[in-house]
Amino acid sequence: xATQINLPQxxxxxxxHNFVQKxxxxxxxxxxxxxxxxxxxxxxxxxxxxxFCNSLEWLFTKDVKCKFFGFEKHSDPILYLDDCGFFRxxxxxxxxxxxxxxxTTLPLxxxxxxxxxxxxxxxxxxxxxxxxxxxxSALGTIRACIKEIFNNVEDHSSKSIACVHMQHYPxxxxxQITISDFGQGIPTNIRKIDAAKSDAELIKKATEEGVxxxxxxxxxxxxxxxxxxxxxxxxxxxxxxxxxxxLFCRRGQDSEVMKTVYDAPGxxxxxxxxxxxxxxxFVGDDSEEVDFQW
Amino acid sequence: xVINIRxxxxxxYSADDxxxxxxxxxxxxxxxxxxxxxxxxxxxxxxxxVNGAFVALLDSYSYDFIRSHLNIVSARHQVRDMISxxxxxxxxRLSAA
Numbered sequence: 001x002a003t004q005i006n007l008p009q010x011x012x013x014x015x016x017h018n019f020v021q022k023x024x025x026x027x028x029x030x031x032x033x034x035x036x037x038x039x040x041x042x043x044x045x046x047x048x049x050x051x052f053c054n055s056l057e058w059l060f061t062k063d064v065k066c067k068f069f070g071f072e073k074h075s076d077p078i079l080y081l082d083d084c085g086f087f088r089x090x091x092x093x094x095x096x097x098x099x100x101x102x103x104t105t106l107p108l109x110x111x112x113x114x115x116x117x118x119x120x121x122x123x124x125x126x127x128x129x130x131x132x133x134x135x136x137s138a139l140g141t142i143r144a145c146i147k148e149i150f151n152n153v154e155d156h157s158s159k160s161i162a163c164v165h166m167q168h169y170p171x172x173x174x175x176q177i178t179i180s181d182f183g184q185g186i187p188t189n190i191r192k193i194d195a196a197k198s199d200a201e202l203i204k205k206a207t208e209e210g211v212x213x214x215x216x217x218x219x220x221x222x223x224x225x226x227x228x229x230x231x232x233x234x235x236x237x238x239x240x241x242x243x244x245x246x247l248f249c250r251r252g253q254d255s256e257v258m259k260t261v262y263d264a265p266g267x268x269x270x271x272x273x274x275x276x277x278x279x280x281x282f283v284g285d286d287s288e289e290v291d292f293q294w
Numbered sequence: 295x296v297i298n299i300r301x302x303x304x305x306x307y308s309a310d311d312x313x314x315x316x317x318x319x320x321x322x323x324x325x326x327x328x329x330x331x332x333x334x335x336x337x338x339x340x341x342x343x344v345n346g347a348f349v350a351l352l353d354s355y356s357y358d359f360i361r362s363h364l365n366i367v368s369a370r371h372q373v374r375d376m377i378s379x380x381x382x383x384x385x386x387r388l389s390a391a
Contacts, residue, residue: 117305140338140372147307147340154308155342209383222341222380285372289334292366292374 002033002067007041011048011077013274016241021266023055029064039070044077046105046167047274049084050178053108054163056090058182058269071095084108084165106166113160116150124166131168131175131279138284142277145230146177148223149273153181155223156189156271173280182270185243200245200261207240207247207259227275232257235281242271295322296330306339312346319347323355323363334368344380357385 005022008015023030044052059066068091071078081087082099085107101107106127111119120143129136153162162181169176187199190206197205205211209225228238228249238249246262297318303311315331322329333339351360366377 117307137337140370144338144340144372144376147338148342151308151340151342210387222345222383226341226376226379285337285370287337287370289368289370290374292369292377294361 002035002065003031004035004037005030006037006039007044007052009040009042011041011044011052013045013047013051013239013241015048016051016246016268016272017244017264017266019051019266020055020268023059024267024269027267029059029062032063033065033067034059035067035069037070038068038078039073041075041077044080046108046165046176047178047272049081049086049108050163050165050180051268051272053086053089053110054180054182054270054272057110057161057163061182066090104168104170108163108165110161111150111164113150113154113162116147116162119164120146124164127166128175132277132282132284133279134282134284137287140285141230145227145275146179148227149179149275152223152273153179153183153271156183156186168279170279173278175277175279177275177277178272180270180272184270185268186240186271187243187245198245198261198263199243200247200263203240203242203245203247204259204261207249227273228257228259231275231277234283235278237276239274239276240271241268241274243267295327296332298332298334300335306336306343306347308340309342309346312343312348312350315347316350319351319364320354323351323359326363328363328365330365330367332368333366333370333373336373337370338372339376341376341380344376348377349380349384352384352388357381 008019023034056066074095078095082095083102084105085101088094106124109119124146125136125139125143128139128142150162154160162179165178167176186206187202190202190211194202194205207224207228209222231238232249232251240247244264244267246264248260248262250258252258297315299306299315302314302318305311319329
């Protein structure tokens with residue numbers, strides 16, 4: 001008989017570790033068959049969706065059979081999931097004929113590294129430009145940040161596939177970009193060079209410029225630090241969750257990057273990076289081309 | 295010798311992309327030639343690319359040689375900033391070693 005897991009009432013970034021603690025309490029799937037009950041779900045956002053889908057993909061790699069029920073009542077979160085294509089992808093068909101991608105979301109996709117630049121050029125960049133109200137040529141820095149995350153997935157995850165989701169929250173003046181893989185996780189890699197720390201402290205260490213496990217000969221430990229510096233400089237925030245730790249980054253009053261660690265009860269299978277951009281503080285790139293001065 | 299990035303790469307994305315450019319630079323540096331790299335039309339570069347294309351040159355050449363033999367032109371702010379940032383860090387690490 002399958003183990004039943006109730007989706008949390010409030011499924012967002014804060015639900016990450018409690019949710020994975022339920023599906024994989026010791027790091028391995030709780031059962032070979034899991035039934036996910038949607039009946040208690042009252043809210044889910046793009047991060048929650050990414051966490052859920054990434055977890056499902058991870059369970060599939062462990063040959064776990066997943067079933068879904070309790071979504072007969074078309075509440076707001078169920079409609080959101082339907083419009084995001086969740087039921088089409090995982091149940092076989094949308095719940096409603098009228099289910100369609102919302103203007104505020106760029107639907108969750110599983111993207112292999114080799115396809116990431118195409119997705120970025122043809123889908124993510126036009127969408128970001130329209131939400132930020134700038135020409136696509138002004139998005140170089142944001143594009144580079146997204147590419148840094150994909151490079152991190154490619155270099156450090158044994159699976160070169162990531163789940164990616166973007167959502168615009170006009171009332172909060174925010175865009176959230178969530179990218180997650182189900183590789184071995186940042187702490188597993190960094191523990192090779194520093195075994196003494198908790199998972200959260202290892203994530204923090206991984207974001208220090210110059211810290212690298214040399215998984216690629218030319219790696220010099222700059223990707224995550226660059227991402228955090230660029231995003232927070234523009235009033236944004238970065239959250240990184242991996243295995244039993246999370247790291248939160250933002251700029252403090254003194255303009256220095258503040259990093260807060262959190263040790264979690266459950267082990268998130270892989271790595272999740274969530275970037276929050278402030279649409280009201282966004283300054284597009286200058287496209288002027290000049291000579292570099294040493 | 296002028297090397298236009300867009301003639302050799304569709305994207306400046308990975309360290310392997312950077313290695314393509316580094317090989318071209320190496321060929322010229324071996325002869326002591328000055329190389330000009332043009333980033334015309336390139337909207338952004340990653341740290342991995344810059345590491346592979348330029349920072350890796352520090353493994354074989356001194357910084358003084360690199361900056362006297364390598365010109366980087368037609369670069370947007372993000373490109374210039376990334377190159378500057380990466381060299382600044384790597385040079386400070388080398389001097390601390």
